[in-house]
Amino acid sequence: MEGLLSVSVGTVFWASIAFIAVLVILKKMAWGPILQTLEEREQGIANALKQAELAKEEMASLKSGNEQLLKEAREERDRILKDAKEIGDKMRAEAKERAAQDGAALLANAQREIETQKKAAIQELKNQVASLSIQIAEQLVKDKLSDAEKQNALNSKLIEELKAN
Amino acid sequence: MITFAPLKFANKAQSLENKGSMLRIIACVSFILLGQWTIAQHDVSAHTTDTLHSAEAIHADAGEEEKFNPGEMIMHHISDAHQIHFIGQLYMPLPVIVWNHGHLDVFMSSAFWNGFDEHGELQFKSYTASSGVTYENHHESIVIATEGGHGHDAHSASHEKPMDFSITKSVFGMLFIIVLMLIIFRSVSAKYKNGGATKAPSGLQNAIEPFILFVRDEVAVPSIGKKKAGRYMPFLLTVFFFIWLCNMLGLIPFLGGFNITGTLSITLVLAALVFLITSFSGNGHYWGHIFWPPGIPFGIKLILVPIEVLSIFIKPTVLMIRLTANITAGHIIILAFVGLVLLFGQTSAVAGYGVGVGAVIFMIFMFFIELLVAFLQAYVFTLLAALYFGDATQEHHHEGDHH
Numbered sequence: 077m078e079g080l081l082s083v084s085v086g087t088v089f090w091a092s093i094a095f096i097a098v099l100v101i102l103k104k105m106a107w108g109p110i111l112q113t114l115e116e117r118e119q120g121i122a123n124a125l126k127q128a129e130l131a132k133e134e135m136a137s138l139k140s141g142n143e144q145l146l147k148e149a150r151e152e153r154d155r156i157l158k159d160a161k162e163i164g165d166k167m168r169a170e171a172k173e174r175a176a177q178d179g180a181a182l183l184a185n186a187q188r189e190i191e192t193q194k195k196a197a198i199q200e201l202k203n204q205v206a207s208l209s210i211q212i213a214e215q216l217v218k219d220k221l222s223d224a225e226k227q228n229a230l231n232s233k234l235i236e237e238l239k240a241n
Numbered sequence: 242m243i244t245f246a247p248l249k250f251a252n253k254a255q256s257l258e259n260k261g262s263m264l265r266i267i268a269c270v271s272f273i274l275l276g277q278w279t280i281a282q283h284d285v286s287a288h289t290t291d292t293l294h295s296a297e298a299i300h301a302d303a304g305e306e307e308k309f310n311p312g313e314m315i316m317h318h319i320s321d322a323h324q325i326h327f328i329g330q331l332y333m334p335l336p337v338i339v340w341n342h343g344h345l346d347v348f349m350s351s352a353f354w355n356g357f358d359e360h361g362e363l364q365f366k367s368y369t370a371s372s373g374v375t376y377e378n379h380h381e382s383i384v385i386a387t388e389g390g391h392g393h394d395a396h397s398a399s400h401e402k403p404m405d406f407s408i409t410k411s412v413f414g415m416l417f418i419i420v421l422m423l424i425i426f427r428s429v430s431a432k433y434k435n436g437g438a439t440k441a442p443s444g445l446q447n448a449i450e451p452f453i454l455f456v457r458d459e460v461a462v463p464s465i466g467k468k469k470a471g472r473y474m475p476f477l478l479t480v481f482f483f484i485w486l487c488n489m490l491g492l493i494p495f496l497g498g499f500n501i502t503g504t505l506s507i508t509l510v511l512a513a514l515v516f517l518i519t520s521f522s523g524n525g526h527y528w529g530h531i532f533w534p535p536g537i538p539f540g541i542k543l544i545l546v547p548i549e550v551l552s553i554f555i556k557p558t559v560l561m562i563r564l565t566a567n568i569t570a571g572h573i574i575i576l577a578f579v580g581l582v583l584l585f586g587q588t589s590a591v592a593g594y595g596v597g598v599g600a601v602i603f604m605i606f607m608f609f610i611e612l613l614v615a616f617l618q619a620y621v622f623t624l625l626a627a628l629y630f631g632d633a634t635q636e637h638h639h640e641g642d643h644h
Contacts, residue, residue, distance in 0.1 A: 086338070086406040087321065087506035091415060095483065095510055098419045103475035106426035109434050110453060111474055116438030 309587055311580030319572045321504055322381045322410045323350040325497035330357055333497070335413055339376065339383055341403035346370035350407070353378040376403070383407065414499035415507060418486045422479075425449070456481050456623060464627035465634060473630045476518060480511060481623040488568055488615030492608070502618070503569035505561070512561035515626045520553070523633040560625055567618050571611045578604050 220226050325333040334351035348370055355366035367386045369375040375386040385401045408416070425445065432446045442450050456478050461470040487501040501507055529535070531549040534542060578600040586593025 081505055083509055084321070084409070084506045085404060087409060087412055087504060088510055089406055090408065090412045091507045091510040092513075094412075094416055094419050095479075095514070098422060098483070099476060099479045101423060102426055102479055105423075106430040107475040107478050109430050110426075111457070111471070113433040113436075113438050114450075114453070114457075120438050 309580070309583050311577065311584060314580060315573055315576040318498055318576055319500045319503060319569055320381060321500075321506075323353070323378055323383070323407060324363075325410055325413065326363075327495055327497060330361060330363075332363060335410065336408045337376070337383060338406040338408065339370075339403040340406060341372070341374055341385065344372040344374065346372050346374060346376070346403075350378070374403075381409075410497060410499065411501050411504040411507060414490055414497070414501045415487065418483060418490060418501065421486060422482055426482075452481070453478060460620070460624050460627050464624065464631040466631065469631075469634050470627075472522075473518070473627065476514070477623050477627055480514075480626060481619050484511070484564065484622055485616060485619035488618060489612075491568065491572065492611055492615060500569060500572055503565055503572060505565050508561045508565045511564070511622070512557040515560060515629060516554070516557040518626075519557075519629045519633045522630060524636075526635065527633045556625075556629055560622055564618055564622055567614060571607070571614055575604050575607050575611070578607070 220230050323337060324335055327333065332351075332354070334349040334354070337346075337348055337350050337352075339346045348368065352368040353365045353376075355364040358364055365378045367375050367377045377384050377386045383403060383405045385403055387401075426449075429446050429449050432443070436442075457470065457474060460481075461474055461477050464470075465473055484502055487499070487507075490496065490501065491499045491503070531553065532546060534545055534549065537545060582593060582597045582600045585596040
């Protein structure tokens with residue numbers, strides 16, 4: 077205590093006791109649990125990081141799986157669309173064809189009908205003209221025969237005609 | 242940093258009262274900044290006539306106009322003492338425990354106190370303990386007063402010294418730090434226990450944890466190796482926080498100017514523990530390299546072995562001296578600047594001013610350096626201790642690896 081470099085037995089005594097006591101107490105009370113908890117926490121963090129890495133990988137694989145699925149779905153859709161279009165085209169073509177056929181058949185029927193009707197009408201007309209001609213001839217004959225001179229003239233004319241033949 | 246009241250400064254300031262009251266303020270500021278306190282005591286206590294001897298007997302003997310002696314002032318502040326001096330005349334007595342030829346005498350150091358002289362300095366007297374032995378505080382060393390001669394021959398070497406187990410200033414400071422450590426780490430440890438590994442650290446735990454991790458990851462594991470580091474962690478952590486907190490306590494103002502880690506007796510204990518742990522954990526590889534270094538010619542071995550054996554003791558000794566010297570040196574530098582102010586102030590107030598301003602600035606700078614040193618020395622001590630442990634426990638790697 078006198079000089080700076082002297083060693084006091086008493087101080088050494090107290091320092092030894094006190095320091096060893098605090099070392100033992102803190103070892104039991106503080107350092108043990110603290111270091112253990114730190115170790116556990118670090119382990120936990122390491123595990124969490126590892127799991128995060130795994131999750132990331134899983135996500136990546138999931139994502140690629142999703143993309144595959146999406147791609148397949150797209151292909152499926154394209155295929156369906158294509159098929160649908162083909163079917164549609166085919167149906168349309170068929171419909172068109174049938175319509176054309178139907179139309180042609182109808183037209184043919186109509187023409188046939190028109191032809192029949194026309195023939196019937198012409199026949200009718202012919203009959204009408206014939207009957208009218210007969211009526212006119214009747215009138216003329218009646219008229220001609222009513223007069224003896226005319227009757228003779230006619231007779232002579234008819235005979236002439238017959239002679240000519 | 243030393244919170245001991247520089248009583249002599251007060252005297253000087255008083256003697257310069259007319260022309261130098263501002264100088265006193267500068268001195269005050271510097272003391273406050275550095276945890277010192279100067280006080281101009283005008284009321285002189287009466288009972289100084291029967292002063293046996295003062296702690297500053299030199300001045301009393303001199304009788305002449307007192308000259309400020311910085312060297313003596315510095316030594317007074319960095320040395321251990323039997324009482325803690327806070328401010329002015331505020332002293333705290335400490336227990337004196339002496340073992341004298343089978344008698345254990347325990348009393349408070351205030352039994353030695355004999356009031357203050359006209360300069361406000363604490364005076365001492367002898368004290369007769371219950372065992373009938375009369376003791377004196379002779380320059381902070383407890384001595385047995387000789388028959389008749391009541392310690393007037395303060396400088397004679399005839400004083401018989403009892404075994405002194407007193408709780409001195411440094412011991413008290415050390416105990417204070419130990420109690421503080423127990424309180425801090427009890428609460429921190431409770432948080433770890435309650436929170437478990439899954440809870441994020443909080444509060445004080447947050448402040449302490451980086452240092453625990455620092456000691457583990459930067460000191461213990463690189464020096465000793467991951468596998469064996471755990472065994473030495475309790476010692477390394479305790480020693481690290483103990484040294485650091487003791488260093489810091491010496492920097493706190495108004496707490497008595499502790500110089501715990503600058504007390505050789507305390508660093509001796511720390512170094513001795515390092516020596517013991519190193520020696521007891523030393524494996525065959527370690528001792529083999531000391532007593533019979535492999536792969537070296539016989540002639541060289543004769544030279545090398547004594548050096549290696551000496552190094553076992555030199556290593557912890559160096560640890561002890563380094564810590565003591567660093568902390569004490571820091572205290573001395575700052576006190577030297579305080580002394581400088583007063584020394585110049587003695588010649589003229591203007592000189593005191595000029596030097597005072599510069600000294601305060603430099604002392605602030607030194608204060609920051611000391612904060613760094615407080616940590617650094619704790620780190621260095623811990624690191625070297627860890628390296629010695631690592632050396633003692635290292636496995637046999639390959640030839641020529643030893644250094």
